[in-house]
Structures are given as structure tokens and as C-alpha cells.
Amino acid sequence: MEEQSSLPNVSIPCHNEQRDKKKRYTVYKVMVTVGQHEWFVFRRYAEFDKLYNTLRKQFPSMNLKIPAKRIFGDNFEPEFIKQRRAGLHEFIKRIVSHPQLCNHPDVRTFLLMDKMQHFSDASEDEDDKNSSTSSNINLGPSGNPHAKPTDFDFLKVIGKGSFGKVFLAKRNHDGKYYAVKVLQKKVILNRKEQKHIMAERNVLLKNVKHPFLVGLHYSFQTTDKLYFVLDFINGGELFFHLQRERTFPEPRAKFYIAEMASALGYLHSLNIVYRDLKPENILLDHEGHIILTDFGLCKEGISQTDTTTTFCGTPEYLAPEVLRKQPYDNTVDWWCLGSVLYEMLFGLPPFYSRDTHEMYDNILHKPLAKRPGASSTAWSILQGLLEKDGTNRLGSRDDFNEIRAHSFFSSINWDDLEQKKIPPPFIPNVVNTLCHAQRELEKVVVFNCVYPLFVTLTEVTIVYLLNLVQFSYNRCNEIE
Structure with missing residues (x-):
């Protein structure tokens, strides 16, 4: 953990408000910086309040404070929003300026929960298990009926396409790293793209022995998702x-x-x-x-x-x-x-x-x-x-x-x-084994800034995905 003096300042600038006719509430977008890597989480006031109550009991001498709950009046009144934002800003500043608080398990969970929940995109949801609209897709000889999402620890989104995402994932039983392409069956079937997806699988199966084509190790599926386990190529685009x-x-x-x-x-x-x-x-x-x-x-x-x-x-x-x-x-x-x-x-x-x-x-x-x-x-x-x-x-x-x-x-x-006997003219600056990737991602350094967003839950999801579109592939050393 860095010295207190080296921790950057945090701020909560204003953002726009969006409304749902049935329900609206305030959500704060929190940017988290770990070295060169950034992600964001969304937190409602109740989650700040829960963290506050945990920390104030364990660290009474810190005299932590957050804005009080409002029993009466309009929670979306501009002056109230302004005061609450300022109070949460001070609360966050106290946490990131105190090494013991910054390393507290509940603070780490507060920072990482959305990030980890986001990777549920790579796993089977309860709703998926009860879905009656999905169907099995013939994966051919690449299909591994025994493989499942829990075989992997999904660490980072490294790509995004029309039908799903590509994750950097570590296979649990041997610690090897792969690029796992996760595709939504519903989208594929709705767009009648199954032929293209299977063509990609067929091409991948034929590529395994060529030195300059990415290789497919195997594929598997859940009720609503397809998984292609590919070579992880870590030198960047x-x-x-x-x-x-x-x-x-x-x-x-x-x-x-x-x-x-x-x-x-x-x-x-x-x-x-x-x-x-x-x-x-x-x-x-x-x-x-x-x-x-x-x-x-x-x-x-x-x-x-x-x-x-x-x-x-x-x-x-x-x-x-x-x-x-x-x-x-x-x-x-x-x-x-x-x-x-x-x-x-x-x-x-x-x-x-x-x-x-x-x-x-x-x-x-x-x-x-x-x-x-x-x-x-x-x-x-x-x-x-x-x-x-x-x-x-x-x-x-x-x-x-x-x-x-x-x-x-x-x-x-x-x-x-x-035969790869000709030395390449340029060698990317990468981490050879990535053995520390997960450890680094879990090391909470600082809240970089907090942005208030006033959106519905659905709109939060859309905002999150739109931000991911900015990243097509990340070099391994950017995980550091």
C-alpha cells in the first residue's frame, strides 16, 4: 500500500439525471485504479451506508461520517443531491487516505463486487437455467461435455463483439491462461447466425497446427451460452x-x-x-x-x-x-x-x-x-x-x-x-506467465473518482456495456 501522501485526490463531479417512469434512484459510478488498470463499480447510497456502519464500529476513533438518510422530502432535489455528493466525497477521501481502511475486506468487496459480478456474463445465471427458449447447439468434435464455466476464473474482459465477450481466464485445475470467447445463444439464434458461429468453430479446429493462427482447445455450452477456449495471445493487437x-x-x-x-x-x-x-x-x-x-x-x-x-x-x-x-x-x-x-x-x-x-x-x-x-x-x-x-x-x-x-x-x-526461426523485429513488453494477474486485480489502491449517475437499473447495464466497447483487446502488461 502506498504512503498516504502519494494517494491521489478524489472528486465527485456532476452528471446528468435519467428517469424511469416507474422507479428511479441515485447510483454512483466509482472509478477504481490499480496501477495502469481501471474499472468502475456502481453503488447506491444504501451500499455506502452499509460500508459506513461496518467501518465505524470497527474503527470508532476514525469518526467516519456520511450524509444522513432523508426521511421526508424529495431525494432528487438538486441541493440535496449536491450535499450528499459532497458528504460521500469526504467519506471516500477518508477511506483511501488510511491504509488499514483501504485494505479492509469489506472495502475490497465494495470495490470489486461489480467487477466480479460483471464476469457472471461468463457463467450460467439462475434465469438461464430456467429458460425454455434456448437449445443445444452441435459443437462437433470440439465439444467437451464435461467442461463448465466454474472450471475457470474469469479475470478480465479483453474483447467484445456482437454476440458476446472474450475473457482472459485462468483454468483452475492447472493454472493455465486462456482466452475464453463467451457467446449468447439467444442472440445467435435470433439473428440466425448459427451457421457463421459454426463456421468459425470449424475454422478454429483446422487452425490448431498452424503457427500464425489462433488455436481452439475445446468448446462447451450451458443453457444460454457457448464457450470457445482459445489460446491467450498476450502481445496485444x-x-x-x-x-x-x-x-x-x-x-x-x-x-x-x-x-x-x-x-x-x-x-x-x-x-x-x-x-x-x-x-x-x-x-x-x-x-x-x-x-x-x-x-x-x-x-x-x-x-x-x-x-x-x-x-x-x-x-x-x-x-x-x-x-x-x-x-x-x-x-x-x-x-x-x-x-x-x-x-x-x-x-x-x-x-x-x-x-x-x-x-x-x-x-x-x-x-x-x-x-x-x-x-x-x-x-x-x-x-x-x-x-x-x-x-x-x-x-x-x-x-x-x-x-x-x-x-x-x-x-x-x-x-x-x-518454423519461427527468424527472430521477430519487435518483442512486446509482456508478463510471461501472468501468475500475478489475479493478485494485482484484487489489490485495491485507490478510488480515483466518483461520478453520480441517476439511472434505472437497466440503464446502468447499458452504460456499463457502452464503456466496455472502448476496449477491443488489452496487452498483458496492462493488467499489471
């Missing part, structure tokens, strides 16, 4: 590193693109089109190697001579034939590869515009503008990959073999690359 550094030197970009091309070529050999290559789906492992993840948009059964017409992908990286809603094949992945290479070298996708319609028009019609700072071989492969006519695009004739033979990769020994 390529997007994170690219945002921080803006561009990569060409040798570093070449290394990453070579590993991506190897992974895409492997998928194509299985008649799978990835369709959603972008920096957010490209992770680095702890050694600095590329790992592709998130196979929700993969299309199975597409050989080099087959096509599909589904409009999907990320706008900045969509190939012209996809925008035109024309039949397309695995060459859309080589377009995406060129877009990612361009972004790594120059900081933005090749045809980017804040105006989506203008960006689409650029992708369809604007010539690729040559920019300074890249080698002639880099420009050559960019021109080949970003050819607007898919039938003339690099990779359209002999797929990955055509890519690997390009002069841009003349310095790459592909056998060494795929």
Missing part, C-alpha cells in the same frame, strides 16, 4: 502498436506481412477465405510473432476457382469486387493484405477517407498514389496486391505461391519463417 508508433520500418512490416501471407495461404489451402484481415484482428504473441484471430467472417468451401457474393468485411479494407457486389474469391484476402501493408508503411489505409461514400469511391476508382519512403519492391507488391481487377491481382493465378515468389520477399526464408 497490431493495431495498438501501429497506433502508438504510427508507421513501421519496412523490414518490420515485411516480417509481419510474410507471416500473415503464410497464414492466409494455409487457410486458402483449406478452401477458406478469411475476408476480414485488418490490424484489429492481427495479434502479436509474447515473442512478437503474428497470430490471426476472429474467424467470424470466414467463408468455407471456397476454392481458387469458386466465388461467393456476401457483402461483408471492414470498410477501409473492402476489395472493389466486394463493393460492387460481384462474385469474389480468395483474392479478396490479398487485397486486404496490401491494405494492411500500406497502412503499416504510411499510417493509413490506401484509400481512406472519413467520408465512407468517398472512401468507397476511392477504392473503386482512385488510382493508388505513390508515396515516398518505400522501396521499389514494396511499391511493386503494393501495386500487385491493390490491383482493382481481382482477375489481374497478385495471387489470382497461383495464390500464395505467387505472393511468396515476389521480389519483396527475396530476403525471406519461408521454411525458417514458418
Whole structure:
């Protein structure tokens, strides 16, 4: 515990009020900081009062105080709200400035309860057990009928998507860390997305032996949720590193693109089109190697001579034939590869515009503008990959073999690359074992600030989820 003088101040600034026609009450949003990690909890006055009564009995000499309950009058009168906020502010300041109080079990529970309750998203609720709307989904050979959510300690949300969340989880019986993808069956079935989810499972099952694709260990289900137990890749998103550094030197970009091309070529050999290559789906492992993840948009059964017409992908990286809603094949992945290479070298996708319609028009019609700072071989492969006519695009004739033979990769020994014998140009700063992750998350340091929110219970849930959307993936060392 830090010295009292080093603890930051706390404050309770104002926020807006929202009302429910049937019931409303005051809820306080409390931000908690542990090193570089932050989360928030929601607390009603009654919970502050309960903590106060516990602490004042055990620490009478502290003379702790909180605003008294109001028996008569309007609890939502602005002046009353202002006075209560100030009183709770002083109460919190006393707690965080006193090491013994800050380490008290009830204070720790007060801080962590919502955080832990949030991870009930990863477990089976009582309501789920009584649900009659859910049904079993065939998980195929990956299904483990003996696995259950209580096999894991869910530590941290590391991703969020349309159907659920991805958690960093520690398996209890061996202490190993995994990324557990938890999907809501109801949402999947309501949107008729079961085929896409099973396609992702099928792709994951085929990826286990490839060095640059995330592996699925097994899957299981409860009444209302699906669970995919995946490799935990702790070097962070390529997007994170690219945002921080803006561009990569060409040798570093070449290394990453070579590993991506190897992974895409492997998928194509299985008649799978990835369709959603972008920096957010490209992770680095702890050694600095590329790992592709998130196979929700993969299309199975597409050989080099087959096509599909589904409009999907990320706008900045969509190939012209996809925008035109024309039949397309695995060459859309080589377009995406060129877009990612361009972004790594120059900081933005090749045809980017804040105006989506203008960006689409650029992708369809604007010539690729040559920019300074890249080698002639880099420009050559960019021109080949970003050819607007898919039938003339690099990779359209002999797929990955055509890519690997390009002069841009003349310095790459592909056998060494795929055996991970080539040292990565960058090693992420990560904790190797994460053995202290849970311990650090439980170590309460300080209330950073408290925000009063006046919302219904439902609206609290919405506010919580919207805040989580800001985080797509967190590097392991951010857990410290």
C-alpha cells in the first residue's frame, strides 16, 4: 500500500439525471485504479451506508461520517443531491487516505463486487437455467461435455463483439491462461447466425497446427451460452502498436506481412477465405510473432476457382469486387493484405477517407498514389496486391505461391519463417506467465473518482456495456 501522501485526490463531479417512469434512484459510478488498470463499480447510497456502519464500529476513533438518510422530502432535489455528493466525497477521501481502511475486506468487496459480478456474463445465471427458449447447439468434435464455466476464473474482459465477450481466464485445475470467447445463444439464434458461429468453430479446429493462427482447445455450452477456449495471445493487437508508433520500418512490416501471407495461404489451402484481415484482428504473441484471430467472417468451401457474393468485411479494407457486389474469391484476402501493408508503411489505409461514400469511391476508382519512403519492391507488391481487377491481382493465378515468389520477399526464408526461426523485429513488453494477474486485480489502491449517475437499473447495464466497447483487446502488461 502506498504512503498516504502519494494517494491521489478524489472528486465527485456532476452528471446528468435519467428517469424511469416507474422507479428511479441515485447510483454512483466509482472509478477504481490499480496501477495502469481501471474499472468502475456502481453503488447506491444504501451500499455506502452499509460500508459506513461496518467501518465505524470497527474503527470508532476514525469518526467516519456520511450524509444522513432523508426521511421526508424529495431525494432528487438538486441541493440535496449536491450535499450528499459532497458528504460521500469526504467519506471516500477518508477511506483511501488510511491504509488499514483501504485494505479492509469489506472495502475490497465494495470495490470489486461489480467487477466480479460483471464476469457472471461468463457463467450460467439462475434465469438461464430456467429458460425454455434456448437449445443445444452441435459443437462437433470440439465439444467437451464435461467442461463448465466454474472450471475457470474469469479475470478480465479483453474483447467484445456482437454476440458476446472474450475473457482472459485462468483454468483452475492447472493454472493455465486462456482466452475464453463467451457467446449468447439467444442472440445467435435470433439473428440466425448459427451457421457463421459454426463456421468459425470449424475454422478454429483446422487452425490448431498452424503457427500464425489462433488455436481452439475445446468448446462447451450451458443453457444460454457457448464457450470457445482459445489460446491467450498476450502481445496485444497490431493495431495498438501501429497506433502508438504510427508507421513501421519496412523490414518490420515485411516480417509481419510474410507471416500473415503464410497464414492466409494455409487457410486458402483449406478452401477458406478469411475476408476480414485488418490490424484489429492481427495479434502479436509474447515473442512478437503474428497470430490471426476472429474467424467470424470466414467463408468455407471456397476454392481458387469458386466465388461467393456476401457483402461483408471492414470498410477501409473492402476489395472493389466486394463493393460492387460481384462474385469474389480468395483474392479478396490479398487485397486486404496490401491494405494492411500500406497502412503499416504510411499510417493509413490506401484509400481512406472519413467520408465512407468517398472512401468507397476511392477504392473503386482512385488510382493508388505513390508515396515516398518505400522501396521499389514494396511499391511493386503494393501495386500487385491493390490491383482493382481481382482477375489481374497478385495471387489470382497461383495464390500464395505467387505472393511468396515476389521480389519483396527475396530476403525471406519461408521454411525458417514458418518454423519461427527468424527472430521477430519487435518483442512486446509482456508478463510471461501472468501468475500475478489475479493478485494485482484484487489489490485495491485507490478510488480515483466518483461520478453520480441517476439511472434505472437497466440503464446502468447499458452504460456499463457502452464503456466496455472502448476496449477491443488489452496487452498483458496492462493488467499489471
